[in-house]
Amino acid sequence: MNVILFSDSEEMKERFLPLQRSRAVDFSLLPCSSLKRGLKEAPREAFVYVDVSGYGRESKERILKYLKVYGKRRYGIVDPEGSVCDIGTLFLDGASDYVGRSFDGQITPRRVRGALALRAQMLEDAGSHKKTLVEDGYILSGSDWRRMRSGQEYTFCLMYIELEDKRQLMRTLSDDLIGAADNSFRSYVERTVTQNNGKVWMWNDFEGIVLFPFDGRRCEAVLMCFGLMLSRTVYSVENPHFNTLLSFSICLHLGNTVYRRIGDTGTIVSDSVNTVFNLGRKFGEPGNFYVTGEVLAYAPKGMEGCFLPVGRFEGFEVLRMRLPV
Amino acid sequence: MRVNSRLTNLAIRALAESMDVHTMSHLARRLIQNYDLFERTGFPTNISIPNKDAARQIVYDLTSRELFLDLIVLLIRMRDYYFRGRKYRIPYLREILIEINNSGLVYDKESNQFFEDPSIAKTKNWGVLRENGEYIFTFFRLDIVGSSQLVRQNSPEVVHQTYKDLRRIVQNAVEKRNGRIWNWEGDGVLIAFYFSGRNNNAVLSAMEIIHELYIYNLIKSELNVPLRVRIAVDSGPCKFRHNIEDAESETLKRLANIEAQSTKPDCVTISSNVCMYIDHLITNRLERTGEQENPPYYYYYRLKWEI
Numbered sequence: 001m002n003v004i005l006f007s008d009s010e011e012m013k014e015r016f017l018p019l020q021r022s023r024a025v026d027f028s029l030l031p032c033s034s035l036k037r038g039l040k041e042a043p044r045e046a047f048v049y050v051d052v053s054g055y056g057r058e059s060k061e062r063i064l065k066y067l068k069v070y071g072k073r074r075y076g077i078v079d080p081e082g083s084v085c086d087i088g089t090l091f092l093d094g095a096s097d098y099v100g101r102s103f104d105g106q107i108t109p110r111r112v113r114g115a116l117a118l119r120a121q122m123l124e125d126a127g128s129h130k131k132t133l134v135e136d137g138y139i140l141s142g143s144d145w146r147r148m149r150s151g152q153e154y155t156f157c158l159m160y161i162e163l164e165d166k167r168q169l170m171r172t173l174s175d176d177l178i179g180a181a182d183n184s185f186r187s188y189v190e191r192t193v194t195q196n197n198g199k200v201w202m203w204n205d206f207e208g209i210v211l212f213p214f215d216g217r218r219c220e221a222v223l224m225c226f227g228l229m230l231s232r233t234v235y236s237v238e239n240p241h242f243n244t245l246l247s248f249s250i251c252l253h254l255g256n257t258v259y260r261r262i263g264d265t266g267t268i269v270s271d272s273v274n275t276v277f278n279l280g281r282k283f284g285e286p287g288n289f290y291v292t293g294e295v296l297a298y299a300p301k302g303m304e305g306c307f308l309p310v311g312r313f314e315g316f317e318v319l320r321m322r323l324p325v
Numbered sequence: 326m327r328v329n330s331r332l333t334n335l336a337i338r339a340l341a342e343s344m345d346v347h348t349m350s351h352l353a354r355r356l357i358q359n360y361d362l363f364e365r366t367g368f369p370t371n372i373s374i375p376n377k378d379a380a381r382q383i384v385y386d387l388t389s390r391e392l393f394l395d396l397i398v399l400l401i402r403m404r405d406y407y408f409r410g411r412k413y414r415i416p417y418l419r420e421i422l423i424e425i426n427n428s429g430l431v432y433d434k435e436s437n438q439f440f441e442d443p444s445i446a447k448t449k450n451w452g453v454l455r456e457n458g459e460y461i462f463t464f465f466r467l468d469i470v471g472s473s474q475l476v477r478q479n480s481p482e483v484v485h486q487t488y489k490d491l492r493r494i495v496q497n498a499v500e501k502r503n504g505r506i507w508n509w510e511g512d513g514v515l516i517a518f519y520f521s522g523r524n525n526n527a528v529l530s531a532m533e534i535i536h537e538l539y540i541y542n543l544i545k546s547e548l549n550v551p552l553r554v555r556i557a558v559d560s561g562p563c564k565f566r567h568n569i570e571d572a573e574s575e576t577l578k579r580l581a582n583i584e585a586q587s588t589k590p591d592c593v594t595i596s597s598n599v600c601m602y603i604d605h606l607i608t609n610r611l612e613r614t615g616e617q618e619n620p621p622y623y624y625y626y627r628l629k630w631e632i
Contacts, residue, residue, distance in 0.1 A: 223540065230536040230628075234529050237604045245606050302544040325631050 002026045002043055003112055005078070006035050007051030012078060015099075016049075018108045025109050035063065039073075047112055049099070051078040068093040074119045096122070139256055143215040144197060153258045155214045157221045157295060158272055159198065160280035161189055162207035164247040164287055169206070182206055184239055185246075196224045202265055207280075209273065214254065219298035222291060225250045226306065229289045229321060247287040251280040253316070254294040275314050283313045285320075293317035326439075326452070328393045332424045333384055336393070339400060339417040340380035346373065351409065352399060353383045356392045394430070394439045394453065397421060402437065435521030440503075449505050451519060454565040463523040463560035463599060465504075465516050465531050466580050467495065470553040470590040472512035483547045490541060491552065498533040502526035508569045515569065515577075524560060524602040531556045531593040532607075532626055538591075539628055557584035559596040583623065587614065593626040600624045 003019050005012065008031055013020075019027045030038045032054030042048060050067065052060050060083065067075055076097030077090055084090060087098055097115035099107065141147070141154035148154065163169070163185055170178055182205065190200050193210045198221065202209040212221045228235075228250065236246045255272025275292075284290050291299070296307060296319055307319035340349055346362070353360040366382045368374045387396045400421075403413040422432060429445040430452060432438075441452030454460060469475070469491070476484050492509070499506060499516050504526060508515045518527045534556065542551040561576030579596075588594040600608060611624040 223544065227536070227540060230539070231533065233606055233610055234533055234536075237525060237529060237606050245609070300544045306543070322630050325629050 001109065001112065001116075002046040003049070004028050004030060004038065004042055004046050005049045005051065006030050006032050006038060006054070007049075007078065008032050008054040009051060009080070012051050012080070014106075016107050018106050019112065022109045025112070036066070042073075046074070047116060048073065048075040049078050049097070049107075050075060051080070052083065053079065053081045057083075064090070064093070067095070074116055076115055094119075094122075138214070138216060138254075140216045141213040141259075143217075144213055145199070148213070148259055150259060150261050150264070153256055155254065155256050156259075156272075157212040157214050157219045157298075158253050158255060158257070158276040159193070159210040159212065159221055159225065160207070160251040160253075160276045161210065162249055162280055164249060165244065166206040188235060188239065192224065192228060193221075196220055198224075199262070201262060209276065211259070214298075217298070218300060219252075219254065219295055220300065221252055222295060222299035222303060225252060225289055226303065226321065230324060249280060249284050249286055250289045251276050251284055252289075252291045252295045253279060254292065254298070275316070279313055279318065283318065288323065289321040291319050291321075293319065326394060326425075326428060326430060328388050329424075329428075332393075332421065332428075333388065335417045335421045335424065336384045336396065337377065337380045339415050339421060340383060341376040342417075343400075343403075343413050343415045346376060346379045348409065349376075349379050349383055352396075352403075353387065355399060356387060356395050357390065360386070391455070394425075397425065398432075398437050398439070401432070433520050436519075438520065440520060443500065443503060447500060447505065449507055449517075449567060449569075450565055451503075451505065454519070456567060457564055459562050459564050460519060461560065462563050462576070463518040463527040463558065464563075464576065464580050465518075465527050465556055465558045465593075466584045467514045467516070467531075467534065467554050467556045468584055469512040470555060471550075475548060475550070475552075478550070479548050487546065487548055487552055490545070491538075491554075494537045494541065495534055498530040498537065502530050504530055515580075524558075524599045525604055525607070527558050527560075528593070528595055528599065528603050528607055528626075531558055535591065535593060535626070535628060553590040555584055555588040555590055556593040557588050557596075558593060558599050559583055560598050560602075587621075587623055588625070589627070591627055595624045595626070597622060597624070 001024055003025055005016055005027070007013070007029065013029060016027065016029070019025045032051065035050065039048065050063065052063065055063055075095055076099065077084065077095050078099040080101060082101030087100070090098060096119040097111070138155040139153055141156060169181060173181060185206055186200065186203055186208070189208065189210070193200060193212075196212065198210045198212045200208050201211045212219070232246055232248070236244065253272060253276040255270075255275065257270035257272050258268055260268060279290060279292070290310070291307060293316060296304065307321055310318055310320045312318060344352070350360070350362045353362065362374060362379055362382065363370050365386060366374055366378055384393075384396070387393055400415050400418060402408065404415045404418060406412070425432075425439065426442070429442050430439040431442045433440060439453055441448060446452060475487070495514060495516075496506065502518070503520060504516050504518045506514060507517050516527070516530070534554070538552060538554060546552055557580055559576060559580045561574070561579070563574035563576050564572055566572040583594055583596060594614070595611065600611070608624070611626050614623050614625060
């Protein structure tokens with residue numbers, strides 16, 4: 001077992017004495033200043049401890065970021081001053097051990113083995129999760145739009161939204177007012193989805209398709225649509241174009257489609273886009289919010305109880321949001 | 326608001342070039358009772374005061390009594406509506422309004438008042454209400470249900486974070502509708518709305534808070550029980566005091582009473598004063614407590630779910 005400690009503190013040397021004495025451990029102590037070079041030269045299987053008290057506040061943040069990138073390796077943080085506020089994030093970023101201020105014992109080979117096992121388990125879990133997603137046919141688009149290229153296929157969370165009273169509105173309002181009302185509704189949808197990383201992709205007469213990137217972890221769009229359904233009265237009062245309680249229906253589905261820029265979508269053929277359109281137009285009852293089982297699996301925890309199963313559509317389980325009455 | 330020399334000069338020219346001394350004098354008396362222009366300028370009563378001298382004196386006097394904005398509001402009303410039987414063309418008014426905008430105030434046409442531009446500053450008095458002046462406000466008061474129990478049963482970090490989140494939710498719902506948080510007193514908050522649409526804005530903010538808290542409890546709360554609040558909305562006169570504890574108002578007492586005695590957890594109770602003025606789309610969502618023949622009766626809003 002290869003363990004490297006980056007520290008300038010004599011006291012730390014004492015705490016790692018059991019590792020130095022152990023025959024099973026190849027232990028080396030290096031100064032904090034040589035961290036980057038030391039990491040590059042360290043064997044891949046080495047477990048690295050970094051004593052962050054050897055750095056100033058700014059360089060400490062830089063080092064933690066650097067270690068996050070380095071996260072495929074195995075490392076632990078030594079923090080004798082207790083200066084790291086969010087210890088949980090260290091673990092989320094790839095650390096597998098933390099030696100804090102209140103720790104007054106010594107680091108033993110057993111502890112390092114435990115940290116190694118934890119890291120192995122974390123990597124295995126992440127790997128199997130990715131594998132399942134790939135088996136499901138998902139092409140993860142990441143959490144934002146930066147890596148998205150026009151003409152490439154990705155998995156998106158697809159949202160269909162339609163204003164229910166549009167036929168009534170089109171009959172009763174003048175052309176100018178219809179235009180103003182459509183713009184008002186679209187800009188409300190646009191404002192809301194943009195805050196949640198979404199893009200209005202197609203839009204025509206009070207209905208549209210919105211895309212949300214999907215990173216295989218969470219689908220926040222469910223929460224956003226839930227909020228939209230709750231705030232219908234508030235929206236209707238604050239938008240005087242309509243002078244009536246607006247009712248819209250929403251459908252969310254997870255599926256693949258070739259991504260093209262807005263306005264260049266006329267020739268797209270996609271099963272998922274068809275499914276979400278048909279779900280909204282043929283299956284959905286007015287004023288409701290539907291999700292497919294695929295989406296709900298990635299909804300924020302705690303939301304499952306807000307939906308009721310209502311059947312299947314094109315092979316997908318469909319659930320409807322319990323509405324406020 | 327600090328009135329700079331450019332603004333003063335523009336106001337003097339606007340007055341001098343749009344009306345005669347007699348009308349100016351009337352205008353000044355609208356704002357300062359028994360205002361005597363001859364006495365202020367030192368001109369004998371048998372000599373007519375030149376327009377510019379009269380305008381300068383009036384602008385200086387009103388500015389020194391912090392009535393400059395009221396003068397501009399009067400000028401806007403003279404232009405848009407009627408003053409002593411006719412409309413007036415007021416030159417330089419556009420420039421005056423631009424100058425006032427640049428100093429961080431915007432004009433609200435419906436209430437005919439200036440208030441601070443919320444993107445620049447958010448003060449308790451909207452930058453314009455005077456200490457001890459009496460105004461009609463719509464208030465809402467929010468109280469956390471069982472706050473001492475929450476504090477006892479949860480770790481200080483969790484309680485601290487929860488209160489911080491609640492503060493963010495309330496602030497977000499209220500400030501985008503031009504409401505002002507007047508007082509946080511640990512487990513309760515008093516919020517004031519003034520200017521046009523204040524009743525709608527207060528009720529909509531309260532409804533939004535109830536919705537946001539529902540979502541918060543669903544997915545984010547770390548408390549061992551849901552975070553619940555009671556909200557009461559009422560309107561009425563109240564003297565504005567920067568230190569809100571000095572404000573003695575029947576409206577505030579009544580509001581506290583409604584909140585404590587007539588509001589259930591997770592509910593917004595709305596007084597009939599407010600209910601009269603809110604949009605019908607909101608009133609359709611309300612239920613009534615008590616008998617109309619047997620006041621006081623209130624309306625309330627709560628989230629009810631289909632089973």
